Amino acid sequence: MAEFAKTEKTEITRLPKRGVYDKDVIYAILDEALVCTVAYVNDGQPFQIPTGFCRIGDKLYLHGSVGSFYMRQLAEKKIPVCISVTLIDGLVLARSAFHHSVNYRSVVLFSNPERVTDDAELYNVLEVFTNKMQPGRWDDVRQPNSGEWKATMVLSFKIEEVSAKVRTGGPKDDDEDYDLNIWAGVVPLKTTRLDPIPDPVLKQGIAIPEYLR
Amino acid sequence: MAEFAKTEKTEITRLPKRGVYDKDVIYAILDEALVCTVAYVNDGQPFQIPTGFCRIGDKLYLHGSVGSFYMRQLAEKKIPVCISVTLIDGLVLARSAFHHSVNYRSVVLFSNPERVTDDAELYNVLEVFTNKMQPGRWDDVRQPNSGEWKATMVLSFKIEEVSAKVRTGGPKDDDEDYDLNIWAGVVPLKTTRLDPIPDPVLKQGIAIPEYLR
Numbered sequence: 001m002a003e004f005a006k007t008e009k010t011e012i013t014r015l016p017k018r019g020v021y022d023k024d025v026i027y028a029i030l031d032e033a034l035v036c037t038v039a040y041v042n043d044g045q046p047f048q049i050p051t052g053f054c055r056i057g058d059k060l061y062l063h064g065s066v067g068s069f070y071m072r073q074l075a076e077k078k079i080p081v082c083i084s085v086t087l088i089d090g091l092v093l094a095r096s097a098f099h100h101s102v103n104y105r106s107v108v109l110f111s112n113p114e115r116v117t118d119d120a121e122l123y124n125v126l127e128v129f130t131n132k133m134q135p136g137r138w139d140d141v142r143q144p145n146s147g148e149w150k151a152t153m154v155l156s157f158k159i160e161e162v163s164a165k166v167r168t169g170g171p172k173d174d175d176e177d178y179d180l181n182i183w184a185g186v187v188p189l190k191t192t193r194l195d196p197i198p199d200p201v202l203k204q205g206i207a208i209p210e211y212l213r
Numbered sequence: 214m215a216e217f218a219k220t221e222k223t224e225i226t227r228l229p230k231r232g233v234y235d236k237d238v239i240y241a242i243l244d245e246a247l248v249c250t251v252a253y254v255n256d257g258q259p260f261q262i263p264t265g266f267c268r269i270g271d272k273l274y275l276h277g278s279v280g281s282f283y284m285r286q287l288a289e290k291k292i293p294v295c296i297s298v299t300l301i302d303g304l305v306l307a308r309s310a311f312h313h314s315v316n317y318r319s320v321v322l323f324s325n326p327e328r329v330t331d332d333a334e335l336y337n338v339l340e341v342f343t344n345k346m347q348p349g350r351w352d353d354v355r356q357p358n359s360g361e362w363k364a365t366m367v368l369s370f371k372i373e374e375v376s377a378k379v380r381t382g383g384p385k386d387d388d389e390d391y392d393l394n395i396w397a398g399v400v401p402l403k404t405t406r407l408d409p410i411p412d413p414v415l416k417q418g419i420a421i422p423e424y425l426r
Contacts, residue, residue, distance in 0.1 A: 009258070014281050034304075034315070037297050039252035039259040045222070046252040046259055050299040050319045068227050084250050086263040091346050091406075096355040098365070100343055102247070106263045130313055133304050134400065141310045141395055148311040170412045182354055183419050185411040187347065193304075194401040199383045206396050 010163040020164040030055045033085040040081045054129045060157045074113040083109045094171035095182040111157035136211030223376040233377040243268045246298040253294045267342045273370045287326040296322045307384035308395040324370035349424030
């Protein structure tokens, strides 16, 4: 079991038993989440951008327009960022208001941006990005043309200083509360993909692809 | 239609047509989302905490342990924070890889923490917090005792410097791509509550409450 090393920034001090440094667990959370939030500092003020992302190996990738102010700031200044991802798995209803909780899996990563300039890496990132959104999609769509490549900026972030925090299971009440006549348990939450809605101007005769059924 | 005033920090410069300053829209996003991420700066370094929250009127509230390092930092230093919330409504599959997108509703708030010390406000926040997680829950559970009150810290953040960003609808492709033989449309995403799972040690004879059916 490979683990990330704890650092001053990633050591979980609040409820440390929920801290997870296992590489497979952290990678699985990153691969399941569709969006992350990127925090950075500008002029002493914290900013946050919610955005899509993907992971390949030990790197997390963001993409955006070359015209995006925050992407340009990150690419040029290579300033430290904090990136977080949160999946909510359930509501934990305890007998006491105090012990209500949430089952979740979150990751917090500290890293610095590197602009990706290698063509093969760029291509690979956009393929993984697209297929993360919908497996099988990349091979089915019109590939980026040269103008679109020029308009796209990709940033990579080494996944090294990172931790996860995970809560699972049922409520934990105070001993004396287990005898109360109060229902307790978990309401699981699940994000599902509903039936695809075709574009109203979809060309006639185009069937829904196999990978979307 | 009441709107928040744009500021240098909240004016949407990238895809400005997605920017929303309408109070009702922003409040509705905040009320639907279960978690937010709180970003703040410590020693020049950005940090992020994913956490539950609730809104009452023009304030956003976080709660946590008085032993939480970040809560204490925020309460004592009253440093500026950036809080974001993101709801993902669908995957937008365009004919071109480049125009793939996501339907989302996000809010970014800039504010400063104030520790809540008024008893009535504290009580109200915890009630709204609990009922946001599960409507009807607060009146059914054991209320906080004095030790639990002392262990809980609540921070309020004025909602004033805030913006939302919203994308809805189908894919927008380049004119010449509409004739391609590629399926395009939206895959809606929905977070649903599954059937409640009773605590394995639930006291015998306790039925599932009406509000959970």
